[in-house]
Amino acid sequence: GAVVSQHPSRVICKSGTSVKIECRSLDFQATTMFWYRQFPKQSLMLMATSNEGSKATYEQGVEKDKFLINHASLTLSTLTVTSAHPEDSSFYICSARQFMNTEAFFGQGTRLTVV
């Protein structure tokens, strides 16, 4: 099946710094990518949807200036957590979908810890 690679798998950063998470579709062109946040023992909360070459659409309550999403190519999307704070610590997961395909493929997730 299709592979989505997310990097890094774990990152620890200091409060106030920015962290970039990459999501790559390795063997298909991802016209749409999704970013989710997962709190411990809870479901995935959709943060934003991005289509290649256009601005991301953020869900209500998600700060777009804090969570910067870039989908500059058909195989790469990035999520940058700016000025991170301990409350941003979470598990972030990306998924990618090919045009006209209902199925989305997920990255392995990134565990972000802000200290």
Next chain:
Amino acid sequence: GDSVTQMEGPVTLSEEAFLTINCTYTATGYPSLFWYVQYPGEGLQLLLKATKADDKGSNKGFEATYRKETTSFHLEKGSVQVSDSAVYFCALSGGDDKIIFGKGTRLHILP
């Protein structure tokens, strides 16, 4: 808006027991329905899917049937194994291109 409701866990079963995890949905139109599985510390993997009413998705002994009349997509397996221990998410994808997840059901299988 669209939503997914699934039974809360954790669900604890003995090996070889029969498994059912209930899932119902609310959506306009005709969504596609999915079950995803998440093993500890990992991302999500698609387990099975169904794209139209009465379709049955199946994989690794798991099955789920798209029931439009009851807006349900219950996950079943006839004989579970310890390796099936994970969190299972029911999800839908509607006309707005988003994938909406249920809260997840944690499954523990005892040897």
